[in-house]
Amino acid sequence: MASIPVEEYCARADRLRALMREKGLQACLIYGDEYRKENLRYMSNYWPLFERGAVLVPLVGEPIVIAAPEGELMCREMTAWSDVRLLPQFTCVTVPDEIEYPQANYTSLKAILAELNEANPLHAIGIAGLDAMSASLLATIEGSAEGVEWIDAGELLFRLRMTKTEHEIACLKEAARIADEGYKAMIRNVRPGMTELELSAYAYMECTKAGAEFVPFIVMASGERVNTIIGRPTRKVIQDGEMIMTAIAVQYEGYVATVGFPFVAGQMSEEQRAFISLLVEAEDIALSRLAPGNDMSGLVAAVKAYFADKGVTAYDLYPPLHGCGLAEAESPYPDENSAARFEVGMTVNTDISLFGHPHGSNRVEESLVVREDGYESMSALVRQLSRTWKERGVVALAPEDGGAA
Numbered sequence: 001m002a003s004i005p006v007e008e009y010c011a012r013a014d015r016l017r018a019l020m021r022e023k024g025l026q027a028c029l030i031y032g033d034e035y036r037k038e039n040l041r042y043m044s045n046y047w048p049l050f051e052r053g054a055v056l057v058p059l060v061g062e063p064i065v066i067a068a069p070e071g072e073l074m075c076r077e078m079t080a081w082s083d084v085r086l087l088p089q090f091t092c093v094t095v096p097d098e099i100e101y102p103q104a105n106y107t108s109l110k111a112i113l114a115e116l117n118e119a120n121p122l123h124a125i126g127i128a129g130l131d132a133m134s135a136s137l138l139a140t141i142e143g144s145a146e147g148v149e150w151i152d153a154g155e156l157l158f159r160l161r162m163t164k165t166e167h168e169i170a171c172l173k174e175a176a177r178i179a180d181e182g183y184k185a186m187i188r189n190v191r192p193g194m195t196e197l198e199l200s201a202y203a204y205m206e207c208t209k210a211g212a213e214f215v216p217f218i219v220m221a222s223g224e225r226v227n228t229i230i231g232r233p234t235r236k237v238i239q240d241g242e243m244i245m246t247a248i249a250v251q252y253e254g255y256v257a258t259v260g261f262p263f264v265a266g267q268m269s270e271e272q273r274a275f276i277s278l279l280v281e282a283e284d285i286a287l288s289r290l291a292p293g294n295d296m297s298g299l300v301a302a303v304k305a306y307f308a309d310k311g312v313t314a315y316d317l318y319p320p321l322h323g324c325g326l327a328e329a330e331s332p333y334p335d336e337n338s339a340a341r342f343e344v345g346m347t348v349n350t351d352i353s354l355f356g357h358p359h360g361s362n363r364v365e366e367s368l369v370v371r372e373d374g375y376e377s378m379s380a381l382v383r384q385l386s387r388t389w390k391e392r393g394v395v396a397l398a399p400e401d402g403g404a405a
Helices: 008-022 038-044 069-078 109-119 135-142 156-161 167-189 198-208 223-228 272-288 298-307 381-394
Strands: 027-033 052-058 064-067 084-086 124-128 149-152 214-221 241-251 255-260 263-264 319-324 347-357 360-371 376-377
Touching: 008 027, 008 038, 008 052, 008 124, 008 156, 027 038, 038 052, 038 156, 052 223, 064 069, 064 109, 069 084, 124 156, 167 198, 167 241, 167 255, 167 347, 167 360, 167 381, 198 214, 198 241, 214 223, 223 241, 223 347, 223 360, 241 360, 255 381, 272 298, 272 347, 272 360, 272 381, 298 319, 360 381, 376 381
Parallel strands: 027 124, 064 084, 124 149
Antiparallel strands: 027 052, 052 064, 214 241, 241 255, 241 263, 255 360, 319 347, 347 360, 360 376
């Protein structure tokens, strides 16, 4: 079973410490909660439920995980580190009320930092997650140590997360495999007369059954609603001949892969067929530029040039590729001016899309890893759907998966 071993968390902490030394930091506080979990999970494997969390990584000594009382046992069950402390400021993130936990064994950030200061005097501490925490929590943090400079260290975590280890890639592959199963269930079961919510329920059920830790979202729209770009499923009834625009994001061990490919409920029109071909051909162009050393901007420019040649630039709303990992969309997110190049071990997601076109709106999404010889797709389903489309102009599952739709 794919997972991140404890040894890898130790290696991550050491890599962070190397960056901390470069910036003159003696410690780094990494914040997260139920909603913005990526950096916290990367450095500790803790994903809070309801509450806030953090991990404090010192230059010397084991990281300290900070949690709140209700989730303490869950934190200890998940985290890679043994030292867990409780702070009253880290209780339920969605309410302003002070919640009493009479049996909680609280400490304070001031006491924790004083302890670290004895081992290694603190002059500058990095903090990652400033964009996710409340002003009151930030004030508590900044008031916890005298004479210490707090420095935004969010960029350090983005640098660490940019390329993935084989353990991380294995988790992403498993997430993509599960997403494939959910997508197959929708293609097999779509029919005119059902609601968008009914159709998405097949995917939720299949993904959970296949081992999804969480399904961050199912984008779902049909008919004219496909123009919503990232619409959620509704009670709208799907009509015969309506295009379905949907994408499934599946989380496994914290890592998120996304699958998306257009299909139609009932009979497909020739106009819809031509529109889907635009997306499939554009993704082929993108994939031909996905290799280590290539400019990211070149991939973006190639897709945009293809759309311009086909006269559909007006419906091309944003760049066709972004990073994926502990978030469905993370760095890199290149445009035509990006100076970055693809590197071995980067994981990315195509998002080849056109919206507002007279014959439909839709996208092709596929999670990929950059390899020494080019790329590897993590979604067997999208590769198979793309091949079948180019061969026969149909959205067809393999015979063992239920045949053509």
